[in-house]
Amino acid sequence: MAPLAPKTGDPLFANVERVNAELFTLTYGAIVRQLLADLEEVEEVNKQLDLMGYNIGVRLIDEFLAKSNVSRCVDFKETADIIAKVGFKMFLGVTATVTNWNAEGTTCSLVLEDNPLVDFVELPDTCQGLHYCNILSGVLRGALEMVSMKTEITWVRDMLHGDDAYELQAKLVKQVPEEYPYKDDD
Amino acid sequence: MVSLSAFAFLFSELVQYNQTRVDNIAELERRLEDAGYAVGARVLELLCHREKGNRRETRLLGILSFVHSTVWKVLFGKVADSLEKGTEHEDEYMISEKELLVNRFISIPKDMGTFNCGAFVAGIVKVRMGYDLAVFHWLFVTSISSNWPKLNKLLFLEKGVLDGAGFPAVVTAHFVPVEGQHRPRTTILIKFAEEVLQREARLG
Numbered sequence: 375m376a377p378l379a380p381k382t383g384d385p386l387f388a389n390v391e392r393v394n395a396e397l398f399t400l401t402y403g404a405i406v407r408q409l410l411a412d413l414e415e416v417e418e419v420n421k422q423l424d425l426m427g428y429n430i431g432v433r434l435i436d437e438f439l440a441k442s443n444v445s446r447c448v449d450f451k452e453t454a455d456i457i458a459k460v461g462f463k464m465f466l467g468v469t470a471t472v473t474n475w476n477a478e479g480t481t482c483s484l485v486l487e488d489n490p491l492v493d494f495v496e497l498p499d500t501c502q503g504l505h506y507c508n509i510l511s512g513v514l515r516g517a518l519e520m521v522s523m524k525t526e527i528t529w530v531r532d533m534l535h536g537d538d539a540y541e542l543q544a545k546l547v548k549q550v551p552e553e554y555p556y557k558d559d560d
Numbered sequence: 561m562v563s564l565s566a567f568a569f570l571f572s573e574l575v576q577y578n579q580t581r582v583d584n585i586a587e588l589e590r591r592l593e594d595a596g597y598a599v600g601a602r603v604l605e606l607l608c609h610r611e612k613g614n615r616r617e618t619r620l621l622g623i624l625s626f627v628h629s630t631v632w633k634v635l636f637g638k639v640a641d642s643l644e645k646g647t648e649h650e651d652e653y654m655i656s657e658k659e660l661l662v663n664r665f666i667s668i669p670k671d672m673g674t675f676n677c678g679a680f681v682a683g684i685v686k687v688r689m690g691y692d693l694a695v696f697h698w699l700f701v702t703s704i705s706s707n708w709p710k711l712n713k714l715l716f717l718e719k720g721v722l723d724g725a726g727f728p729a730v731v732t733a734h735f736v737p738v739e740g741q742h743r744p745r746t747t748i749l750i751k752f753a754e755e756v757l758q759r760e761a762r763l764g
Contacts, residue, residue: 390563390564390565391563391564392561392562392563392564393561393562393564393567393636393637394561394634394635394636394637395561395562396606396634396635397599397603397634398566398570400598400599400602400603401567401570401571401595401599402570403599404574404595404596404598404599405570405573405574405577405595407598408574408577408578408591408594408595409577412581422577426573429573429576430569430570430572430573433569434569437565465562465563465565465566466562466563466566467561467562467563490562509570
């Protein structure tokens with residue numbers, strides 16, 4: 375019988391190699407700083423962070439699927455649950471909660487109380503439009519696209535802007551069926 | 561703690577992003593060094609509060625040992641593999657690591673020559689050692705699978721620590737092939753500025 379998929383990420387996180395969260399946080403800070411210096415426009419930086427996140431997401435999903443042994447999710451609800459409990463835990467060591475489902479089950483919110491990307495960070499007045507953690511929205515978008523889901527991920531709440539938690543809204547736009555590269559009758 | 565993959569993915573994006581902003585290897589190393597420098601400055605602040613109760617190192621061996629043990633332990637979870645004094649020059653010291661964290665999942669294409677991502681770590685060290693463009697060669701030697709005999713300069717991370725602590729140095733990272741080992745080890749070469757050696761001599 376195949377091993378059961380984990381319901382939480384704790385055993386997974388305990389088994390992966392880990393590094394000091396501060397090194398991670400400071401490295402991310404260095405990246406954002408570089409982007410701000412190079413691109414100057416806050417909107418440009420947001421876009422670049424999202425793009426970098428996307429690049430990470432498309433590779434991260436492979437590692438996630440390989441290590442976590444989760445079976446195919448039946449619907450978007452299950453997907454969101456797995457991301458919040460297993461995905462976030464496995465990589466960032468924190469869990470998110472899933473809330474705010476809409477009637478069709480295509481939009482939900484992922485809420486993070488704890489976020490290793492933002493330790494020690496304060497946004498200066500000149501950068502108030504910056505979505506500091508925008509890399510996360512890119513990662514989710516990229517990863518989900520690789521499993522045939524086109525999504526839109528936006529920030530609803532941001533602690534660096536004075537809110538009490540980090541809230542990402544994930545909206546399922548389209549389920550893209552897998553395409554086979556070759557026609558069967560060639 | 562976060563997963564190693566999370567860090568590796570992030571670092572890889574950092575390198576890839578910087579590759580699009582530069583025309584040559586030296587610039588790429590410089591940018592990685594600067595990124596590491598920024599990290600090192602903050603690491604120094606953090607560590608000074610936590611570990612040393614705001615006491616600053618004034619002796620050369622003290623700061624080297626601080627980098628080799630405390631800083632390494634905080635950043636990489638272990639002390640550095642070795643700390644050696646250079647035999648050819650009075651002002652050179654080397655910290656080596658068999659498999660430097662930032663180089664673990666990175667392979668350097670041949671056309672990038674002696675590039676070494678350890679430049680990031682070199683920048684961190686430099687902050688620790690000096691406060692301006694010190695001449696601290698950090699020879700960060702990590703092994704590239706192609707067995708490059710040359711040394712790569714990548715000690716940006718280390719450079720940040722040295723600068724901030726008052727020990728200016730040029731810190732660079734290099735790969736050094738090792739007998740019987742497939743991947744070369746990384747050596748961070750630290751070349752202290754003249755004033756550091758003079759001060760050290762005065763302190764007796």
